[in-house]
Each structure stands twice: as C-alpha cells, then as structure tokens.
Amino acid sequence: MIIPEHEAKILLSDWGIDVVPTERVDSIMNLKANADYFGFPVVLKLSSSRHSHKTEIGGVVLGLDSYEELEKAYVKLDNLKRDIDPSASIIIEPMIEPGVEFFLGIQRHENFGLVLSFGLGGIFLELVRDISFRLLPASWLDLAEMVEELRSWPKLKEGFRNLPPVDMDELLTFLDKIGDFATKQKGLEEMDLNPVSYVDGKFVVVDARIVKKE
Amino acid sequence: MLTGAMLAKLRKALNPKSVAIVGASVDQVSVGFGPVYNLLTSSYRGKIYPINPKYDKVLGLKCYPDLRSVGISPDVVIILLNQFAAVDILEEAGKIGASAAVIVAGGFKEVDDSGRALEQRLRKISENYEMPVIGPNTLGFSSFHIGFHSIFWHFDTFPGNVAVISQSGGVGLTIACSLRTLSSGLSHFIGVGNGAVAGFTDYMLALDEDPNVKVFSLFIEGLTDAREFYEVARNISRKKAVVVYKAGKNEEVSKATMTHTGSLTGEYELYRAMFKQAGIVEVDSAWHAAVVSRALGMLDLPQGNRMCAMTFTAGPSIVAMDRLLDAGWIFPDISDEAKKKIRSVIGEKTPVELQNPIDLTGPGFLPQNYSGVLDVLSNEPFDAFFLVWSFHALIRIPIPELEGFVKCTGKPVVLVILANYDEAQPYLEELSRRGICCYLTPEDGAEALNALLARYKIMNRDGLGQNSTPRRLMG
Structure with missing residues (x-):
C-alpha cells in the first residue's frame, strides 16, 4: 500500500524529522491562501496512493511564481487526478532553496x-x-x-x-x-x-x- | 539455524569419539576408500566402524554389514553412497541414535525438482531425529587437532588455528593448500555443501568456544539467510577473527553459483556492507584468504597504527606503503637518537637519508647490521614492523636475531623475503616454527598487516567515535 506523500510526511514529521511543509488544497481559494502563507515560488503535486512516481506521470509542477501560474497548474493536476486517481489529493508546498x-x-x-x-x-x-x-x-x-x-x-x-x-x-x-x-x-x-x-x-x-x- | 540440542550434537560430531563409515571400500579410487585411509594414517584415537556388506574387513578394520550391527550410537556417520541410498541410510542413522551424519553425495537441490524433494526428505529426517546433517554435496569435514582426518580426498595439512569453512570443496581446498604453502595449519576443514541442515552460522557457533580455533576462514557463494549470518557473525567477530572470500560478484558468476549449490547469490553490495558491519575481514582471492588468515592466526594485534618499515632495497617498501597507507597505517619518523645509533651501525658514510621506511641500502644485507638496526628499533614507539630481506644464497638470513626481535618487541612483525619459493621454502618452515610471519611478496606482507589493523579496529569498535558527541545506539 502506497502512503500518499502528504501522509508520509506527517508520519516523518511526527517522528521529529524535518519535512517541507505540505498542505492539501481542494479549491482555488484555499490554494491562494496557502500560496500567500508560504510565499512564492511554490510547488503543486498530486499525492496519490496509486501512483508513487508522480514526476513520470506529470504530477509535479515546480517553481510557480504567480496566482495565474498556480491556477493553471491546479487545473492541470485536477484533470490528471480525475483521470488517474480520483481519491488523490493535490498538495502545495513552498519551493525550498537549492542545497x-x-x-x-x-x-x-x-x-x-x-x-x-x-x-x-x-x-x-x-x-x-x-x-x-x-x-x-x-x-x-x-x-x-x-x-x-x-x-x-x-x-x-x-x-x-x-x-x-x-x-x-x-x-x-x-x-x-x-x-x-x-x-x-x-x-x-x-x-x-x-x-x-x-x-x-x-x-x-x-x-x-x-x-x-x- | 539449528536448535540448541542439535547444535550440541554438531559440536560433539566435530569432536567425535566414534565414527561409522557407510560405503567404506577397499577400492583405492572409490570415495569409500579415502575416509578410512585418511583416518588410519592420521593420529585419530577414536573408534572407526567401516560399514559395507561386501567386506569382512577394510584396511584391517572389522567391517560391519549395516549400521544396526555396530551396536553403539556413533558420534558421526559418514555416508558415502549415492543420494537415494544416502537418504535411506540417514533414516537408519537416526534410528540408532547417531549424533550427526555427513552426506557426501550430490544430486539434491542443485540439480532439479526431484533433487529438491529429496533434500526436503533429508531435512525432515534430520528434524525428526534432531540429528544435524553436514552436506549434502560436500567433501565432509576434518578436525585436525584430534587427527580426525575424514574427508575422502587427499589433503596435506597439520594442526593449526584456522578453521576453513567452505561452500565449495575445491575453493576450500585451495585456501587450505595456500595456507600449507605459507606453513600454516588448520584446526578444521568443513565443507558446507548445500547446507540443507547446518550452515555457516551453525558451524561458527559450534566452534566459537573451541580454543584451537583462532580464525574462521570462510568461502561463501551465497547465503539464504544473510540476516541470521550477520547477527551471528557480528558476535563471533568480537571473539575470533572472521575472514570471508565471497564469490558471485557479477551476474555471470551468480548464475554459475546457482547451478552449483542451488542457492541464489544476493546483491554483492549488500554482502559487502553486511561483512563490514559484522566486523568481518573481506578478501578477494583464495590466496589472499590464506595470507590474511595466517597473519591473524599467528600474530598478536597491534595496539595502534604506527608502522615502521625497514629494508635495504627501496622498491618493495614503496609498493607495500601504497597499500599500508590506504588501510590507515601511518609512518612516524624515527627519533634523532635512533638515527644516530643506526648511523653508528651502518656507517657514517652510507649515502642515505634516514627516515621511515628505513632504507639501509648496501650495508643492510650484512646480518650483523640488519639485526643491529633492529635492536635500535625495538625501543622506538611503533605498533608494528614491516621488514624486507632480499635473499642471497651466500648470505645468512639473520633468523635467530629476527626471532629475538619478534619476542622482545611483542608487537606484530611481518617479514618479506624476496626469493623464489623453492629456494626460500626450507627457511619459511624454520621462520614459521620460530614464530616469524613471513611472505614472499611485499603486497602479501602489506595485506597481512592491513588485516591486523582492520581486526584491531573491529576489536576497538565500541570505543571508537567516543571522542565525538556520545550517542545512544539505535534499536
């Protein structure tokens, strides 16, 4: 059983391991509020218990810099979600600086x-x-x-x-x-x-x- | 892994007071000949019961028609019949209460499905009678300290402190022969074969309290329970040295290994990590296994990593240094006082700068100079010595002086003699008798010392790293 990414991160975080903060988003409004909270740029991902290699299926959109880009990415992932795993979640995360x-x-x-x-x-x-x-x-x-x-x-x-x-x-x-x-x-x-x-x-x-x- | 009761029986079988040999034969080229012949020509003092309905006597010993007629429960039954008959005899051995059995025949899981089924039956019988089985598909085993030389093949060795445990009879013999070439003997030789019942972990556990065993030298093709091996080896390596030569490093070989013993060879990278974590010294050839096992069996461990090298011909110490430095040895300079004394031995005019490695050049090959410098060095703060001697038929090797040096420093000393084997052989025997660990190439000498340092690190593992922040151990 694949644990969806956002749940996996909660498990790790509960163990005292630092993870990039993650929020589930279920609407455009919710999306903007989270983007404001994290600050641009942000990342949108599909968090699914069926597909764990999300990059390969186009389930990761990096480096979103504006509301406009964010909405576009959201719509794309929402469609992908409907196609491949309706039970999946869309999650938003801040881009962290490269290390x-x-x-x-x-x-x-x-x-x-x-x-x-x-x-x-x-x-x-x-x-x-x-x-x-x-x-x-x-x-x-x-x-x-x-x-x-x-x-x-x-x-x-x-x-x-x-x-x-x-x-x-x-x-x-x-x-x-x-x-x-x-x-x-x-x-x-x-x-x-x-x-x-x-x-x-x-x-x-x-x-x-x-x-x-x- | 064997139950406690079975392990106790295996221990008994490895030190047997009585042996029944089923399929004993007077035909010199039969496998039934070797065990009786080898036992009679070694110093075994226990009871030997040849069994074969065809003979009344085998090599002068009374021969019995079957196991039952022996009338006792032997400590070990060696079965030299084909795989089908062997499994039937195993049942009989169980019935008469034998402690353990050896099945030499192949034709089990390494062959086909019916072989696998036969091996399953073998395992069932072993379980029912709680009787450990060595093999099948093996040369058998020998315990040299009691003269129990029972494998069916020719085998020239003498009692020593290395236990060779091998999944392949051929490679095991290669390691044993290499040790013999290096003037080192064996405590045991064990052919694991298919390991249907007893495996590496069982043999190591059976021998871990045996004072005659100082080094386990293992040849592994593949393990079916690497985790269990790891847990046992990790504990054993704190008491005795464990050396492993692992086959099947690339896929081609892995396939060959599979047809050979029927066990799938796992990923080599995991084996390597596991060996390191278990405190095992890994080697990459049968010869290397012998070189390293000899040093670990013969020499005390260093108490640090300060190496002193001495030679009168520079090159060999340079190639050795390449390897020694890689392993973590350091070469601190010798004291000014020692330099002065060395000068007085080799002469003020010798055109050489004294440093470590110490190159005595020309004057060094005179035995009195060589040993004179050794005397000076014995007071210097080093943890181990690497000495090079270049053989000359007209110049005496300073053997008594070397022996004195080795005894007086109490530190590991490796001597490399540059000579061909035939010329050096009589000296190698003598050096070995006098406790001097000698090799014929600088690379072998360096690998021997590297194994000692690796072993020193393993033994001091729990103490290492305490200078950084103390941490709890996981799990």
Whole structure:
C-alpha cells in the first residue's frame, strides 16, 4: 500500500524529522491562501496512493511564481487526478532553496532484512550512483562508516563549490532518526526520501514515498 | 539455524569419539576408500566402524554389514553412497541414535525438482531425529587437532588455528593448500555443501568456544539467510577473527553459483556492507584468504597504527606503503637518537637519508647490521614492523636475531623475503616454527598487516567515535 506523500510526511514529521511543509488544497481559494502563507515560488503535486512516481506521470509542477501560474497548474493536476486517481489529493508546498541533495532509501530485503541506503540524490542518484548501504538497526559508528564510504563525502564535508559544508554530526543524527523510524514502523516495506535537502545546516525531506504491507 | 540440542550434537560430531563409515571400500579410487585411509594414517584415537556388506574387513578394520550391527550410537556417520541410498541410510542413522551424519553425495537441490524433494526428505529426517546433517554435496569435514582426518580426498595439512569453512570443496581446498604453502595449519576443514541442515552460522557457533580455533576462514557463494549470518557473525567477530572470500560478484558468476549449490547469490553490495558491519575481514582471492588468515592466526594485534618499515632495497617498501597507507597505517619518523645509533651501525658514510621506511641500502644485507638496526628499533614507539630481506644464497638470513626481535618487541612483525619459493621454502618452515610471519611478496606482507589493523579496529569498535558527541545506539 502506497502512503500518499502528504501522509508520509506527517508520519516523518511526527517522528521529529524535518519535512517541507505540505498542505492539501481542494479549491482555488484555499490554494491562494496557502500560496500567500508560504510565499512564492511554490510547488503543486498530486499525492496519490496509486501512483508513487508522480514526476513520470506529470504530477509535479515546480517553481510557480504567480496566482495565474498556480491556477493553471491546479487545473492541470485536477484533470490528471480525475483521470488517474480520483481519491488523490493535490498538495502545495513552498519551493525550498537549492542545497546539497541526498537520497535515502529503506528496503525490507527478503535475505538481508531491513536495509538503509544513503547517497547523493536528485538527478545524481542515477548518474553517479554514489550510494552506501547498512543493515538496520545500525550503530552510530556503522552510520559514520557508511557516510565515509561515499566517494563524494570528502568534498561534501569541505563544502563543494558554492555548497555549504555538510556537518557530520547533523547528518548522523538525521540518519539515526530515520533508522529508528524505519525499525519501529509496523509493516514498512519500502521508503524513498529523494531528495533530502541539506539547507541551513538541517536535513529536510523534500519528497517522500512510503510503501507499507497491506 | 539449528536448535540448541542439535547444535550440541554438531559440536560433539566435530569432536567425535566414534565414527561409522557407510560405503567404506577397499577400492583405492572409490570415495569409500579415502575416509578410512585418511583416518588410519592420521593420529585419530577414536573408534572407526567401516560399514559395507561386501567386506569382512577394510584396511584391517572389522567391517560391519549395516549400521544396526555396530551396536553403539556413533558420534558421526559418514555416508558415502549415492543420494537415494544416502537418504535411506540417514533414516537408519537416526534410528540408532547417531549424533550427526555427513552426506557426501550430490544430486539434491542443485540439480532439479526431484533433487529438491529429496533434500526436503533429508531435512525432515534430520528434524525428526534432531540429528544435524553436514552436506549434502560436500567433501565432509576434518578436525585436525584430534587427527580426525575424514574427508575422502587427499589433503596435506597439520594442526593449526584456522578453521576453513567452505561452500565449495575445491575453493576450500585451495585456501587450505595456500595456507600449507605459507606453513600454516588448520584446526578444521568443513565443507558446507548445500547446507540443507547446518550452515555457516551453525558451524561458527559450534566452534566459537573451541580454543584451537583462532580464525574462521570462510568461502561463501551465497547465503539464504544473510540476516541470521550477520547477527551471528557480528558476535563471533568480537571473539575470533572472521575472514570471508565471497564469490558471485557479477551476474555471470551468480548464475554459475546457482547451478552449483542451488542457492541464489544476493546483491554483492549488500554482502559487502553486511561483512563490514559484522566486523568481518573481506578478501578477494583464495590466496589472499590464506595470507590474511595466517597473519591473524599467528600474530598478536597491534595496539595502534604506527608502522615502521625497514629494508635495504627501496622498491618493495614503496609498493607495500601504497597499500599500508590506504588501510590507515601511518609512518612516524624515527627519533634523532635512533638515527644516530643506526648511523653508528651502518656507517657514517652510507649515502642515505634516514627516515621511515628505513632504507639501509648496501650495508643492510650484512646480518650483523640488519639485526643491529633492529635492536635500535625495538625501543622506538611503533605498533608494528614491516621488514624486507632480499635473499642471497651466500648470505645468512639473520633468523635467530629476527626471532629475538619478534619476542622482545611483542608487537606484530611481518617479514618479506624476496626469493623464489623453492629456494626460500626450507627457511619459511624454520621462520614459521620460530614464530616469524613471513611472505614472499611485499603486497602479501602489506595485506597481512592491513588485516591486523582492520581486526584491531573491529576489536576497538565500541570505543571508537567516543571522542565525538556520545550517542545512544539505535534499536
């Protein structure tokens, strides 16, 4: 069972994990009020329990800068929703400033049990495939070794180009929290957090996909 | 994983006081010949019961027509018959209360559906009688400290402290032969085979209190319960060294592995992460497994990462350094006082700058100079030593001096002798007897020391990282 994105984020947020704030919108009025609250630019997404790869189906519209663009995107997603999943929700989120983007995955593997994967996220995930793995539960030291296995870590910790240096302690705290969440969630089968953005010294989950056992 | 009662029986079987050999034969090229012959020509003191209705005697031992007529419950029954007959005999072994059985035959899950069904039947019998089974599809096992040399194949080794546990008989033998080449012996050899009943975790648990075992050297094709292996290995690696050589790193090989033992090889990346997390030293060849297992079995662990290298020919120490530095060794400079003393040994005029690695150049090959410098170094604050000696038929290897140095420092010392194996062989045996861990290439020497450092880090794992903010452990 796919947990719709906005519900997945509530689960994570309840565990003390920072997520990009999300609101469900069900009307144009509601839409504008939320855009005013978050401030432009914003993002509109379709949050569905049937389709978890929303970018591929056109269910994500990024960088909306005005009421006009917002309304247009809303209508588009509303039509898409009617076509593919009437039970889906449309959600609005603020665009967050670009930071270092990570990928974090949880998988219940039939041979290895609960596995945590972590690496460079966003478009780099498939391009450079800089990922490392650990079985959960993992100790603080396991997590530290996991991070140090990343080929890009020596540069990330120093601050690559104009990106801020990534703080190891902050990162381990985040990974530890995620691991704790994953081991204690009943029926968790899969979780993709991609990207997780490192902004202002904090790790923030931008997109979340959780699959639980029926 | 075996139940507690079955594990106790497996422990007993690995240290057996009696063995029945079903299918024992006087035909030299039959698998039924090897176990009886090997047991009789080693120092086994237990009772041996050959079983075969065709013979009254096998190699001078009374031969019995069937298991029942032996009249006791043997600690282990070795079954050398084909797969169908073997499973029938297994039932009989259960009935007479044998502790455990070895099934050598193949033809089970690695073949086809009917083989899978047969293996299922084997498992059922094992469960009914709570009798662990080693194999099927295996060379069997040997426990060398009690002279229990019972595999059917030729095997030249001597009692040592490395337990080789292998999913493939051939690779297991390769590791064992490589250890023999390096003058290292074995505590046990165990062919896991199909692992229908007992697997890697069971064998490690059965031997984890055995004082004769210092190192587990494993060859793994694939695991069917990687999580269970991880949990057991993680605990065991705190007590004994665990070295793993894993096959099936790419898909082509994974397919070959599947037809071989019938177990699907999982994703290699997950294996790698799991090995690391479990405190396992991973190696990438049978030879490398032997090199590393020998060092872990023979040497004490370093108490830090300060390495001192000494040579009289620069290159070997440079290629070794490449590997040693990668693994986390550091090469602190030697003290000014030591430099002065070394100068007085090798002569003021020797055109060399003294640093670490210490290159003695020309004067170094004189045994009295080499050992004189070793004396100076034994007082320097290092955690391990990497020594290079270039063999010359007319120049004595300073073996007694090296032995003295090794004993007096109490620190791990690896010696690399640059020589061809045939010339070096008699010296290798002697060095080994005197507790000097020696290899013939700088790369092997470096890998040996790297395994010691990895092991030191594993043993001090819980203490590491405490300098940063203390954190709770998860789960």
